Amino acid sequence: MSTVATLMDTAVADVELLRSLDANGDDFSIPRDVEFLMPGPSAEKASIVAGFINDYQYGLATADQLGEIHRVLVVVHMPIQQHNISCVSGFMACVSLLYGLEYDGWDALLRSASDANLGWITLEVALRCAPTTTRQAKIQG
Template sequence: MSVVKLLMEGSDADTDVLRTLDHHGDDFSISRNVDFKFRADAKEKADIVAGFLNDHHFAVAVVQSHDGEYSVSASIHMPVQQNLILSVSGFMGCVAQLFGADYDGWGCVPQRR
């Protein structure tokens, strides 16, 4: 998939998540832990993604394994205003493509004042 297509599709999916959070009364400006998920077909790829994110302090990332499948959960404490979350999510999509993993999107718990 081209980077442009990845960013466009990711932006649509991210906006859908924001709509859901808005429906639950979320205040996007409140910082919270946001979890970004990656899937990898091999432990080595998952280790590389997590290592890259951790080594450069982009996120706190951990490799997980379940039934022989590998994933990376990367957490960042941040607000989810649209301009911020779409930029970070787009970056995560590029990281996944760079290292041959699949970016599975992000999620967080709604925050209210």
């Protein structure tokens, strides 16, 4: 898949997730930890990508393994206004492409002015650049 197609698919998925969060009362301007997930084919690739992200301080990256899947989890403390999250999400998608990983999108805690921690909410998002992986939807009451 081309870089442009990946960025377009990522932008669509990001907007869908933002709409879901907005419908649940999220205040996008409140900073929170945002998790970006990049599954990969090997521990070596995951380690290289985590090292790259940590070396340049793009976020706090850890390489780990879940079953047979190697992955990189990147945490960035930031607001999720569309211009912010679109830039960082697009960057993570490009890093994934450059290093041969998949990009599985992002998760964030729902934040509002009245209750800073309402629970996890994510969309079930299947990006074309990562068709075998999806984000799980869970709202804690």
